[in-house]
Amino acid sequence: MSETVILTRGLRKEFSGRRGTHVAVDDLDLAVPAGGVHGFLGPNGSGKTTTIRMLLGLAAPTSGSMALFGEPVPQRLPEVMDRVGAVVESPKFAPNFTGRQNLRLLAASVGRSTSDVDEALEKVGLGQRSDDRYRAYSLGMKQRLAIAATLLKKPRLLILDEPTNGLDPAGIREIRDLVKDLGASGVTVLLSSHILAEVQQVCDSVTIIGHGRLLASGRVQELVAATGAYRIVVERPEDATRALEEAGLTAAADGDALVVQTDRPGSEISRVLGEAGVWLDELTPLRADLESVFLDLTEGDRMGAMPSGEDYR
Numbered sequence: 001m002s003e004t005v006i007l008t009r010g011l012r013k014e015f016s017g018r019r020g021t022h023v024a025v026d027d028l029d030l031a032v033p034a035g036g037v038h039g040f041l042g043p044n045g046s047g048k049t050t051t052i053r054m055l056l057g058l059a060a061p062t063s064g065s066m067a068l069f070g071e072p073v074p075q076r077l078p079e080v081m082d083r084v085g086a087v088v089e090s091p092k093f094a095p096n097f098t099g100r101q102n103l104r105l106l107a108a109s110v111g112r113s114t115s116d117v118d119e120a121l122e123k124v125g126l127g128q129r130s131d132d133r134y135r136a137y138s139l140g141m142k143q144r145l146a147i148a149a150t151l152l153k154k155p156r157l158l159i160l161d162e163p164t165n166g167l168d169p170a171g172i173r174e175i176r177d178l179v180k181d182l183g184a185s186g187v188t189v190l191l192s193s194h195i196l197a198e199v200q201q202v203c204d205s206v207t208i209i210g211h212g213r214l215l216a217s218g219r220v221q222e223l224v225a226a227t228g229a230y231r232i233v234v235e236r237p238e239d240a241t242r243a244l245e246e247a248g249l250t251a252a253a254d255g256d257a258l259v260v261q262t263d264r265p266g267s268e269i270s271r272v273l274g275e276a277g278v279w280l281d282e283l284t285p286l287r288a289d290l291e292s293v294f295l296d297l298t299e300g301d302r303m304g305a306m307p308s309g310e311d312y313r
């Protein structure tokens with residue numbers, strides 16, 4: 001069985017304010033397996049940052065337990081922190097120094113070499129821009145430098161909290177490609193986001209939360225399992241519709257194709273049509289995408305979390 005890199009059990013965080021107690025994280029069981037990219041998804045205010053802050057010892061849980069690499073945290077954080085890199089808040093870099101100079105300073109303070117710096121800059125693809133001043137960097141370049149800084153210690157777990165926030169589409173694509181490469185290189189990446197399209201393209205597995213509670217967790221392929229519908233293309237749609245209806249199946253026209261809603265296997269459709277002498281050109285199972293799964297699961301949470309009229313993305 002693969003190692004569980006992040007594990008929480010019954011994790012809870014309450015904030016007390018003038019208006020009483022607010023539960024930001026509620027009985028959360030999180031399990032992130034080693035290797036690949038794990039999406040940590042939820043609408044704004046659902047408790048992602050609070051969970052990450054607790055894992056990193058930046059906030060104290062109200063109750064529950066947490067472990068990183070099997071070691072209880074925060075108790076044993078000092079022992080595991082050299083295996084963990086995190087970009088949670090925007091890191092402070094010197095604006096008049098170049099990206100490379102900033103990283104060299106950092107490397108010197110943590111006992112890393114200039115070749116470690118070069119390697120990290122190479123990995124995040126800053127290339128020649130490494131020698132430009134930090135203040136001239138775009139938001140995406142700043143984000144990549146922040147990731148390069150965490151790579152200096154060659155972490156086995158990388159925690160990125162909404163790394164594409166505020167980036168333009170090109171910047172989002174760059175970070176997405178980088179995260180994908182890092183996951184493929186053997187680093188376990190926890191990627192928090194509320195942008196579904198982005199996560200679906202990079203993540204191997206996901207945890208979806210709403211109002212601090214676990215809503216779903218698993219491999220992306222499993223979460224977006226077949227919806228019980230097939231799209232078929234046949235030469236004689238009228239004959240196909242009739243044959244399917246006689247077999248108790250309904251088919252609705254969808255452009256040149258037909259959509260058949262059924263929980264029966266696709267082979268059944270092909271048998272019914274074959275027996276009626278209608279041959280299939282195409283039969284495709286229709287799948288929900290992660291976005292529809294997410295929207296279904298978090299519908300109530302989004303309504304609670306967002307002021308009316310605001311786009312939660």
Ligand SMILES: Nc1ncnc2c1ncn2[C@@H]1O[C@H](COP(=O)(O)OP(=O)(O)OP(=O)(O)O)[C@@H](O)[C@H]1O
Pocket residue numbers: 015016022023024042043044045046047048049050051162194
């Ligand atoms: N220090 C704090 N004091 C009081 N309430 C807080 C504090 N930090 C977070 N919260 C509240 O806890 C809830 C969860 O916030 P959190 O930032 O963890 O959500 P998130 O899922 O990371 O959201 P986003 O996607 O907007 O970053 C929110 O209702 C937030 O207002």
